[in-house]
Amino acid sequence: MPEKITAENILDNLVETISDKVQKQKAVSFFEEETSSSVTARFNRLFGRQKPVHHLLGGGKSADVLLWRNKKISASVLMGATAIWVLFEWLNYHFLTIVCFALVLGMLAQFFWVNISGLFNRSPSKVPRFVLPPEVFANIGTTVCANVNEALGLLQDISCGGKLKQLLVAVASLWVAAVIGSWCNLLTVLYIGFVAAHTLPVLYEKHEDKVDSFLNNVFQQLQNQYKKLDSGFLSKIPKGKFKGKKSE
Secondary structure, eight states, X not given: OHHHHHHHHHHHHHHHHHHHHHHHHHHHHHHHHHHXXXXXHHHHHHTTOOSXXXXXXXXXXXXXXXXXXXXXXXXXXXXXXXXXXXXXIISOOOHHHHHHHHHHHHHHHHHHHHHHHHHHHSSOXXXXXXXXXXXXXXXXXXXXXXXXXXXXXXXXXXXHHOOHHHHHHHHHHHHHHHHHHHHSOHHHHHHHHHHHHHHHHHHHHHTHHHHHHHHHHHHHHHHHHHHHHHHHTGGGSOOOOOOOOOOO
């Protein structure tokens, strides 16, 4: 009997230890999953987004081009923009010169096409007409107008909102843009923005966690510096209280 009781006690102890280990492992794994989910949530909250980068860029063909889903199309677009920038910036061509040269080459190509095809086929072939649809210009004008109105509305909201932090950020951003504009012309600024739009999103998508953690630390340091500036200088600025006259 004592040996049987001892064996049962040993089995019970083994079962208890195994169950305790399993529960601890479950608790640790649950804690790790919770911390990882909190970390990812913190990263997602860094830019105030809860959706992937592709969805934020529109989720269509433009997002595919910016994120290099089709490398041939993205490389072609980037090479075309680079060729235009080289022609106007390095080779000092003018827009009217480029347009005239393109029209001359197109007319010569069509002229030789019609005459050579008439010699071989005895009947001149019809040259396809190049017609631009009016919807293209209407869509471009609508998009530009909507973006300009949105930017102006945002600046007016910041200036009339009464938040000093947002006003300082907007003024600093415009000052940086003015300094960059004094270094180079508008075409170079547009080209830099175009290249950045075709390189930064795909790099951010590949190294999202590292970039988020780094920028999170930078933003925390900037917030600490702003708190020191606010407590030492900005909070001491007297704020005027404007009271409207009571209407009788």
